[in-house]
Structures are given as C-alpha cells and as structure tokens.
Amino acid sequence: MTQKLVVIGAGMASGRMLEHLLNADPGAYEITLFNAEPRGNYNRLMLSPVLSGEKTYAEIVTHDEDWYAGHGITCRFGEKVLAIDPAQKVVRGEKGDVAYDKLVIATGSNPFMIPLPGHDLAGVIPYRDLEDTETMMALGDRPGSKAVVIGGGLLGLEAAAGMAARGVDVTVVHIMGHLMERQLDEAAGYLLRKSLTEKGIKVLCQANSKEILDDGSGHVKALRLEDGTELPCDLLVMAVGIRPNMALAAATGLACNRGVVVDDHMVTSDPDILALGECVEHNGAVFGLVAPLYDQAKVLAQTLLGQEARFVNKEVSTKLKVTGCDLFSAGDFAEGEGREDIVFRDPARGVYKRLVLEGNRLIGAVMYGDTADGAWFYSHIKDGSDISDMRDTLIFGPAYQGGASADPLSAVAALPDDAEICGCNGVCKGDIVSAIKDGATDLGAVRACTKASASCGTCTGLVEQVLAVTMGDDYAAPAAQPICGCCDLTHEDVRRLIKAKELKSQAAVWQELGWKTPNGCHICRPAVNFYLLADWPVEYQDDPQSRFVNERKHANIQKDGTFSVVPRMWGGMTTPAELRAIADAAEKYNVPTVHVTGGQRIDLLGVKGEDLPHIWADLNKAGMVSGHAYAKGLRTVKTCVGKDHCRFGTQDSTGLGIKLEKRLWGSWTPHKVKLAVSGCPRNCAEATCKDIGVVCVDSGYQIGVAGAAGMDVKETERLADVATEEEALDLATAFMQLYRENAKYLDRPYKWVAKVGLDWVKARVIDDLEERQRLIDAFELSQTIYRKDPWAKEVEEKSASYAPLADLTLEAAE
C-alpha cells in the first residue's frame, strides 16, 4: 500500500525535496502539500531582481499549482495548519484533517522585526515575500518618495539598490562599522559602500536606530537615530535577519532549540516527522542561504526512500545581487589562529581580493570588483586541497598560475588627465603626458618644459611614475624609497595622492593606493593617519589606534612602562596655585621623580597607566590642560621675561609667547614643533635654535624658522622681520600650516625646509598674501576640531579604558 506523505510549507527547500523524491520514485508516496501563502513555490532569491525591475514575478515561479497537480500532489494552498497530532499521526488543517505516515515540516522562517517604538506603524515592513516586494515597487511609482532601510546586510542592500533603481531616495542605516560585516572585511565593505554611494544610496554606518516616528495618522514619518538625526521616509524596510519559524513544531512537542532540531538524516525527535529548510537547526547551526537547504532537500528525499544519506553543513559562498556591485565571499575569513592573508588590490579597477590560508589550505576568500575566480577559490575552500605549490600566484586565479605580479604603477595609471600632479605649478597629469609624447623623456626634461616638480619637489616620485606609465619599458626609473613594506609609494607620493584623489579614510588609502596589508603597520599607519587629518580635518576622524602609545595615552611612556605627565604652562608662565596643584598631584599619585624640562615645564615621571585619568582630572580642576609633551605637534613656547622685568627687554616676549601658544596648541604636525620668544638679541630663550623662533628688537620682531638643537644643531633662518605682534602670529601660523600640508611624516621643519628651500617657503608665507591667508584659514579650520584639551576629553569619555578589562586574580586562584 502507498504510504501517505504530508508536507507543510511550499518553499524552496520543500520544492526541491519533492523534485528529488518524484524523480527517484514517483509512486512511493501519496503526497499532500499545505501552504499558508495562496500560491506555490517561487524563487525567493530572485525577489531582488524583481524589485529592481530586471525580472518579473512570472519568471521566478519554480513550482506553480499546475506543476504540483501534474505530479499527483494534493495542494491545500492558502490553508493554515492548526495542529499536528503525532500520536494519531494526523495533521489538522483549517479545512479538515489529513492522516500521514511521514510528515515533513518546512515552515521556513519569519523576518525579525526590531521592537523599536513605532515598529507596528503602517509603512514599516520586512523584506521577505512578494507582498513586501510589491510594496517597495509601488513606492517607485510615486515621485520624490523616500525610504529608509535598517540593516546593511545582504537583503537590506538588495532592497536599497532595488528601490534606488526605481528612483526612490534611499538611506541605509547599519549598526556595524562597515556593510555586510558577516560576509565582508573592512576593505571590501569600503568598496561596496563606495559603489552604493555612486548609485545615489546614502549609507550610515555605526548608526543606532532609536524610534520610528508617526506622521499622526498611524503611518511612518521618519526614523530617529540615537544621535538625534531624523531620516524622513515614506517606507521603512527592516532587513535585520530571520528567525526559524518553529511555532508549529514546538506546539507539537518536537525538540526545538533555535530551530527545529534534526539529525543528519533530517529526522526530528519524532521518527516519523522530518524537517528541513530555514526552520531547522542542525548541529547548532541554523540556515539562511540556499545552498545548504538544497543539500538538505536531497538528504531528506533519500531518507524518505529508505536510503542512507547524511547532511553535512559545508562552507557556503555569498554573492550580492546588485547590478554593478560585484562581490563574493566564501568560507571563514575572520577569526582564528595560525592564519595568513594574501591581499591583492588594483586601485585602477576598484578591485580587492583577500585569501585566508591556514597551513597549506585555503579557508576563506573575499573579493570585490572582480569575482570571476570566485567559483575556483570556493572549490579549493570546499575541497580543502593543498595549495602550497601555487601559493605565490594563487591570488591571480586559475588563468595566471605562474603569471605576473601586481603593478605598483596602477594608482598613477588610473589618474584622469586633469588630476593635479604638481601643486606648486598647477601641472596636471595630461600636461606631463603630452610633454613626454613631445620628447621629454626624463625627469629633467619634464621639469624643464612643464615645471612639474620644479619647485618643492615633493611630487618628483609621481612625475617619475607618470613617465614610467607613459613610456613603459623605455623609462629607467631611479629607485625611490617606499614608506614601508606595505606599499610601493613614497611619503611624498602618498601625500600628493591623498589630496589629488580626495582620499578621506584609511580604507580609501589602503584600497586606492594599493596597500599590500589589511591595515598597514606601525610605520605607515601613523603617517597615513596624520596625512588624512592634516588634509581633511573636518571629514576625517583621527584614529587613536593608529597612533604611537604616547599620543594615544596623552603621556610619555617610560622604559618601565609608567608614564610622564606634563601640564601646559603657557609661555613658560605659572602661578603659586598651579604649582601647589602640581605638588599635591605628585604626592597623591606617589610620583617618584619631578623634573624641570628644557621647555620651561614641570615633568611628573613614573605615573602608573591606570592613574592617568585621575591625575589629569586633578590637574584639570586646577585649570591646567595637557602640555602635549608627548605629541608630534606643538610642544612648548619658551620665553624670557621681556620688557616687563628685564632692563634690556624691547617687547612683551612672554605676552607674545602666550599668544603664540594659545593659537597653535593642540595642532598635530609631521613631527614635534618647539618655539621660543626672546625679548632682546641676547636671546635668553634660545629662540635661534627652535623650529620657529622670535627675537624681539626695538623695531619689532625677527621671525626665524628651521632651527634645531637635537641630533643636529642648526641656527634658524630668517623668514621675515615684522613690525607688529599680529603679523608675527600670522607668519608663525602660516608657516605651521605649510609644514603640516607638505612635510613628510617625522621630518622636523629644518629637514623639510632643507628639501623645499627657504625661498619656496617665503614665496607662500611672505610674498603671496592670498596664500598666507588661505594657510591661516586652513589652520584655524583644523583648530576648531583639535584645539581642545585631550586630557579632559579622555577623562570624560574613556576613563574606564585605562583600567584593566577584568581582574581574574581572585577567580582563578580558587
């Protein structure tokens, strides 16, 4: 006698399972199929192409009612299953009972809705089925409509791209630091965000949703974020994940955990009830992608036919179905020990590839921009094959085994003709290329006919790269020193390209300039962090984790791991009250050494790391701020007492020193900067060996720059003589900014001026008044962000991070 099979749920997994079953033995079972939705099975994965208009619903239907009927299946569509009686082996439907010998539960999953205030308003939908898709499609028919998508994962981005393709103004709100963080690493996330932004989709990362606002009629009006931002919208799509739909199975008394628990044969805790798809849990795993579901379908069909088959959860790969965003990820590319990375970047084509190796096996791959080799890498991940023989060329894919390596010139090759190469003389790439084509075949000739790199010379490397790109093998380039092993570019090239290509994040620099490591190293990352914050003070956010410990902890690390603390004393002036507060702090925190520095400050040495926020708070209370004695930035302005007290003094040197220090403090520079103001040519403040030194005379102020009294000793060079304090302040500010914008990281001003020449500096700071003003304005803009006391900020925001994460001495001692 034919056995009776009842299947609950006509989705992709059960559809595939029925195909296997019917192909193998069409007469094995008499089948009844329940489906709550009033239709058969369509390819849910293809909803996104339907949304974007690339496919129609009819094209994505895989099993309609006719197909089931044609195979002798009794369809009970649009009818809910009320209960299962496992003792009687009966399924109770809304329209009557059906007896079974074997039952398959394929109830799928439900979209997870974040219980934000307002989540039940009209116009707040998940992205799950055809109805949701149609709602989104309808929005595109209304001109000027806006949508917000919560969730920057696979589904959320497909929803966003689909609506954007229909003309909707879409904003994606994502809680994590980069998009699709489960499938992509930061670099690929950056590229994805870039292409979505180019499609007009706004992307907000690290954005916490707070509440959904009502327009007064029970319909969504806007999404409000934690930070108070309001994003107006006509439709809000939540695409933050799915939850297995196991209500029916749980009510039946089957073992359920995160999903309906099944064994390797897809059998639940009841031997006659099987389950598959997104509703099940196998070995602790639940499922959201289609590949494992199809494997389950095959195993379940074989189990029903009495054949031995076991389901094994294999690595899966992911592809985003958004036209123009080519990405691929497979396997495990994040956690674990003993793993190595191979990274390939081609900035010209916007390509990023990363392979993760463990021993001699490939275990993960992330690709963006060029995913042609995805399947090949995926097969190596799945097979666990030994790749040691082709390790060196693995990343170039199957076509290039033994082929060429990455081209370090690709960043320059990718520049458009109107990209400015030489900022001093306004020379674009196109000018240089045409000069080369007209016969200027070496650096000297290009310099002679275009003036490119003829002034400050910092773009020399770039001009040489343009020569190399244009002339190919005919050009013999002199070797330039790259920053470090992470890249092929010099400091000067990187600075120039950050400006020319408007790179405003670390991820942008790593990608566009072809970095070979995921996030740089201790040599290049602090430099890149400085270049970005100096060039884009408003757009770029300083990254403490890219700074040397002293600048991250706002104190100088000593050889025993303790720190030294130096409060600022403006112009070297202090008061009894400040000195008392310093003395109190020194006693309270058991500071073993108190030292007077060469820059007229008091140094408290031997402070424990975890005491730092407390000693700062005490010093702040007495009105003192950080002395930045640890910074590649403004350190000190040293002064003599000037005409107020000294019988030789000509001007108010302490007053000018304090004004200089109040204007310049807090700014970051390529290396430390020390100033001094002396009240007369006797020069008691030793201003003539400082980075910027002012010597007061009867007629005004002599401004010297580029002095040194460290590894090298060098007298300052005279920048200008000025009559007023205001001019002295302006020249010092403009010089600081020119240094900030152009010098190589870790070049003190004297080294930088030696490279560019004092005349080049004078032309900008003294002669060109417009440029002087621009430099001052740019400095002031940056100072609106950085002229703040970092101690107060750390005390307020990060105090806890100075203490240990946890103390296990008690627990583990037991």
Added chain:
Amino acid sequence: MSWIDIGHIDEVPLRGARLLKTPMGCIAVFRTGETEAFAASNTCPHKGGPLSEGIVHGQSVTCPLHNWVFDLNTGEAQGADDGRIKTYPLRLEGQRMLLDSSTLTARSAA
C-alpha cells in the same frame, strides 16, 4: 578547558588592546578585527615593554618601546628579532570573549 567570560568585544577598541589581570601576571587582549581577538603576554621579551600599548596591525602587534613585532597567532617575533611571547586560547561566543582559565592556573613554563 574551562572557558571564562572576560568581557564584551566592544570593550576593546578595534585595532587596540586592553589589559587583563591574572594570577600569572598581566595578559593583553588584542582586538584585530570587528570579530577577532587574541590573548597573549603583555610583556615584550626584549626589554619588558607593555605590548598592550603597541600598535595593532593585521594579526600582529608592535612593541611600543623598540618596535619588535609579534605575530599574535604564534607569539613569534617577526623579522630579524628572535623571541616569543606566550599566547592564550581565546574564543568568541557571539560578542563575548572567553579565555581558557585552565591555562592561567598552571605554572608558567619558564
């Protein structure tokens, strides 16, 4: 193995580190990625530099005192330097970081 919860991963800054006090001395917990962390000795074998204060890059950390670089997977010093730091098994369960406490009570193999 006996796993104990030492905190939420977001308590350690991305590409940064925090200290953990244990009977074996201070251990540094390094966060190298959104969902990737390592635990290792805080003490550089060269001159005792505090590694938790170093710059974290890739799956490595650079000692703040003299720029020795250690691979956090193996604890081995990279490049020309010769030395090794002890590493401790750490795993993530969701966003919680778990450390194998059995490695903390055993006497250090000198």
